[in-house]
Amino acid sequence: MTTGLLVDASAFPAVELTSNCDWTPYLDAIKTMPFVSGARSSRVGTVDNPVTITMRFARRDPLDYGGLLGANFRQALYWRCEAFADDDLTKRLFDSRPASGLDRRVVPQLMREKLLPWGADNGFRGDLPKRHVRLFPPGIHCPLACRPKVLRWTLYGPAFNPDRTAASHYDIGFAPVGLAVPIIRATGSTADYQPGDEVTRVAGGGLSVDPGTGRRLARIDLRLMPETQRNDIAVLVASVNNDLPVVWVPDKARPEVNALWGFVGRLSGSTSHRWGQPAHTDTTISVEEWPE
Numbered sequence: 001m002t003t004g005l006l007v008d009a010s011a012f013p014a015v016e017l018t019s020n021c022d023w024t025p026y027l028d029a030i031k032t033m034p035f036v037s038g039a040r041s042s043r044v045g046t047v048d049n050p051v052t053i054t055m056r057f058a059r060r061d062p063l064d065y066g067g068l069l070g071a072n073f074r075q076a077l078y079w080r081c082e083a084f085a086d087d088d089l090t091k092r093l094f095d096s097r098p099a100s101g102l103d104r105r106v107v108p109q110l111m112r113e114k115l116l117p118w119g120a121d122n123g124f125r126g127d128l129p130k131r132h133v134r135l136f137p138p139g140i141h142c143p144l145a146c147r148p149k150v151l152r153w154t155l156y157g158p159a160f161n162p163d164r165t166a167a168s169h170y171d172i173g174f175a176p177v178g179l180a181v182p183i184i185r186a187t188g189s190t191a192d193y194q195p196g197d198e199v200t201r202v203a204g205g206g207l208s209v210d211p212g213t214g215r216r217l218a219r220i221d222l223r224l225m226p227e228t229q230r231n232d233i234a235v236l237v238a239s240v241n242n243d244l245p246v247v248w249v250p251d252k253a254r255p256e257v258n259a260l261w262g263f264v265g266r267l268s269g270s271t272s273h274r275w276g277q278p279a280h281t282d283t284t285i286s287v288e289e290w291p292e
Helices: 027-031 130-135 227-240 255-261
Strands: 004-008 015-019 039-041 051-057 063-068 078-084 092-095 140-146 150-156 180-183 190-194 198-201 207-210 215-225 246-249 263-267 273-277 280-289
Touching: 004 063, 004 227, 015 027, 027 039, 063 078, 063 150, 063 246, 078 140, 092 140, 140 246, 140 255, 180 227, 215 227, 215 263, 215 273, 227 263, 227 280
Parallel strands: none
Antiparallel strands: 004 180, 004 246, 015 051, 051 150, 063 140, 078 092, 078 150, 190 215, 198 207, 215 280, 246 263, 263 280, 273 280
16 A cells, blocks of 8 residues: 655754755755755765765654755766764664665666667666656655654765756755655545646637646545544644645655655645544645745
8 A cells, every 4th residue: 555745844843954065055045945045065976975964953853754855966866864863873763775775866767678669868777768857856755754863865976957967066955854644545636737838729729828837736635534644634734834835755665656756845725624424534635836
């Protein structure tokens, strides 16, 4: 059964951010939206000298999620997220690396090589074709469940400029951390894409299209929720309203799904609970991708 996460990203916990390289205008800019007000590193990381971002929390509160979003990472960039119970980084609580011990890629393998045409530019790794990368804003979604004192990100690999040439820096727009409500979508839930184009029809059957910015949308149907989950959702909805960010992580166990379908957004419309029996309720939550 697939379990997703709806993350409350409305408030950043009390934390000290440090790094092994300089950031402009300042590293703390990654605590808040929008992406355009984020931070830029002075260099990119290498295997021997990766870029690290260390978050030292004022207290050990529980966390379900960490992310680096609105970034200029190329698909082949490697990343690692580690959580520690102490300031000395000796008591590891979480490590994002799988059983192989290898660091993860920003966009993991999405399809089997046998299904790709010979000579395709993504034929070696099975990730997105180069011309499709810009359709899905690159970022890192990392579900975790622990009470860290320190969270450390490690990054090394290529990045890109807006014109898709190689960049000598990393851009990070938003680095949310927070608690999440576990979500098991019911039949009827949808994952949509809204192009954002403005279409004008003219006499004679013609039309003109003013290109817009597309957005991903998720309508999450929940059925027979127990009281605990209903209360958790009520608190999250009251915390973020329609103006503060949430992060939608469709499947906490499958990075390849989150790379395509996960996003930072805001709740859309109202959230109502419908009692079908005394102890359980149904509801529908709508999330739309944050427009930049």
